[in-house]
Amino acid sequence: MRFLRIILVVLAGLALTACSSKFKTYNGPEITSVQVQKANRKMYLLHNTKVIKSYDIGLGGVPVGAKEFEGDLKTPEGVYYISHRNPNSRYHLSLGISYPNDQDRAHAALAGKAPGGDIMIHGGPPRKANGKPRKVSGPDWTAGCIAVTDDEIERIYAMVKPGTPIVILP
Template identity: 40%
Template sequence: MKIKLSMLGLLVVLFIVGCGETPYYGKVDNTPYATKECLKELASGAEIDHKNKIDKIVVYKKKRVLYAYKDGKVVETFRISLGANGGADAGNKVKAGDYRTPEGTYSIVRKKCDARLYRSLMISYPSEADKARARKRGLNPGGYITIHGQPKWNADGRGDEYTLSRDWTEGCMAVPNFAMDKLWAAVEKGVEIEIHA
């Protein structure tokens, strides 16, 4: 019974830290989640490793995997977690709050220093097609879908096996923090991302 309650508590924590944008209200943050240095890095473009830039990201939801490409070749492969509502099995994102990960072709529109989920790469969801599909049904397509790192409680990666064995985000794609570091240094605005079922 205690094990079931512990797992339930952990799931509640994971849901609370989803992937929606929430400001950080802490007083002092000297962890890797501190945004001050991160923002300085972004302002100067110092985060980019020009020798190891990638030009495309491809995600396969059923496999729970993200591939990073350079010049048509896979250079990195990372495990991911998806939206809490069944991941690939639930289908494409339809509306705000459905906890599904979208499918389609998008691009990276900006980088965000995140005090809750390490760092994130925002994608261009919803596309015009996503908006039209939602409008036809009288729905809000939602937005703020990112590739992001882990919540603070898993900053050191000790909980990666747990977080990567389930889908827990609000529709985003979550990678381990070491993977986020690699993507952060390799991805510039405009990089294409394909998300497949």
């Protein structure tokens, strides 16, 4: 009886460990594109024209208008692609967006400014040393990224592969 109890405790511990992983799996239809509607604060994961999943999002601190320059706190607008995955992101997990493209760099250069970069889809704000989430001021708190919850980025990270097109609309 005692041996059986030990086995059950070990199995329960393994089950909890498996559930706590931030790396999820996805077995549904391939996500062929991502669409972001900034005005509606929505992101859609699509298989061809069918919406597979939608998410409420947060944007850069200045959400209206396309990103032009480094530090403008705007989220880009246009057609990009998912450039890479970052499993060690400060923001739980993140997916890189290919901003800036050649057109973005040329536009910034004409103004004598840097276009900025390091734009991501990511989870919530980094945690404090005590493990608690940092406070954010309002729904649009990033420096130009697209933010979702930590639980949501875990699912998105599993579903969206590098090379997937992302269309960011005003």
